[in-house]
Amino acid sequence: MTKRRVTVYDVAKAARVSTSTVSRALDDSELVGEETRRLIKATALELGFERRLIRRPESRTIMTIRLYIPESRDVYVHLFYDVAQLIDGIQRGFGDVRVNIITCLNDGSDGAFNAKKTGVVDGVIFAFTEADPALYERYSKRDVPVIHINRVHPEWNYVAVDNYLGMETLLRRVVEGRGTEKPCFIGFSPVAYISRERRAGLLGATSKLSIPLGSEDCFEFTDIPRIDGNFIRSIVDRGYDSVFCFNDLIAVHIYNRALREGMQIPRDFALTGFDNSPVLDLAPRRIDTVEFSIQELGLRTGAWLKARLVDRSDDDIRMTLAGDYIRGETISENSAGHQRGQL
Numbered sequence: 001m002t003k004r005r006v007t008v009y010d011v012a013k014a015a016r017v018s019t020s021t022v023s024r025a026l027d028d029s030e031l032v033g034e035e036t037r038r039l040i041k042a043t044a045l046e047l048g049f050e051r052r053l054i055r056r057p058e059s060r061t062i063m064t065i066r067l068y069i070p071e072s073r074d075v076y077v078h079l080f081y082d083v084a085q086l087i088d089g090i091q092r093g094f095g096d097v098r099v100n101i102i103t104c105l106n107d108g109s110d111g112a113f114n115a116k117k118t119g120v121v122d123g124v125i126f127a128f129t130e131a132d133p134a135l136y137e138r139y140s141k142r143d144v145p146v147i148h149i150n151r152v153h154p155e156w157n158y159v160a161v162d163n164y165l166g167m168e169t170l171l172r173r174v175v176e177g178r179g180t181e182k183p184c185f186i187g188f189s190p191v192a193y194i195s196r197e198r199r200a201g202l203l204g205a206t207s208k209l210s211i212p213l214g215s216e217d218c219f220e221f222t223d224i225p226r227i228d229g230n231f232i233r234s235i236v237d238r239g240y241d242s243v244f245c246f247n248d249l250i251a252v253h254i255y256n257r258a259l260r261e262g263m264q265i266p267r268d269f270a271l272t273g274f275d276n277s278p279v280l281d282l283a284p285r286r287i288d289t290v291e292f293s294i295q296e297l298g299l300r301t302g303a304w305l306k307a308r309l310v311d312r313s314d315d316d317i318r319m320t321l322a323g324d325y326i327r328g329e330t331i332s333e334n335s336a337g338h339q340r341g342q343l
Contacts, residue, residue, distance in 0.1 A: 068106040070129035089295035093302020162320040166290040167201030177332035248273035288328035
């Protein structure tokens with residue numbers, strides 16, 4: 001006689017709870033208290049309950065992904081990337097798998113474990129921000145795959161922009177276009193992680209090309225209005241012939257402030273940005289920059305999560321993507337045409 005298979009209903013009846021509570025407990029949802037979760041797991045083990053892993057067709061699979069984005073009170077930070085493009089890339093990475101993406105701020109709260117309808121999360125993405133160690137540990141204990149976008153750590157899974165190569169590319173373009181004897185770097189402390197990486201990238205590149213650049217040539221600002229006319233004039237007074245900016249927004253601001261001070265770019269100094277963002281349209285000339293695709297970051301991230309969750313892959317991912325150089329008109333006089341106007 002064939003032994004009847006133990007079902008979730010049997011476990012629920014023996015533990016005197018609902019079947020939904022059993023399912024949540026076996027999924028390690030924090031919607032179920034620790035004592036109840038231990039009781040249900042012990043009951044399931046005693047009855048010989050075995051969960052069946054059913055491989056569903058991709059088109060019928062629905063995955064719940066929690067996407068953390070950075071909390072910031074600085075209005076400029078949200079101009080650096082397009083969340084809609086990122087989400088589109090993630091969805092493309094999942095292919096035919098339907099994805100329920102829950103977006104929230106990485107503000108240190110544990111709301112992800114308390115909401116009734118989102119207590120069970122299949123995968124987690126930290127985009128342009130990093131997980132608090134305690135939060136990371138909570139997901140890890142539940143075997144929820146976690147991946148970071150644009151944050152690099154040897155023990156994490158991540159997809160990131162190669163900021164070092166990007167800064168080296170820009171420096172080489174300046175050297176080829178006009179040469180440089182005294183470059184400087186303009187950083188932005190509200191996004192300290194990326195600013196440090198790009199600064200380190202430029203320092204490494206100048207060392208490789210035997211171009212002098214020290215810490216005294218790297219300037220860090222807490223907000224953009226502090227990059228005023230006095231500072232712009234000091235760039236020329238100190239003899240800097242090329243200015244490498246943390247990103248395009250800083251570069252556009254410097255360009256327009258320089259015009260107000262009666263300077264001309266690239267005659268007075270070369271200028272570069274980073275990211276190839278839409279704010280470049282606010283400058284009279286197209287600023288030389290490096291572009292990386294937000295969609296590509298999302299696509300690679302989504303594809304890895306799909307492989308983990310649907311295909312049961314155990315492969316880790318630690319990937320950096322090289323950006324593309326976008327030629328502008330702010331490195332050399334030869335590449336610069338007539339200015340489109342002045343502010």
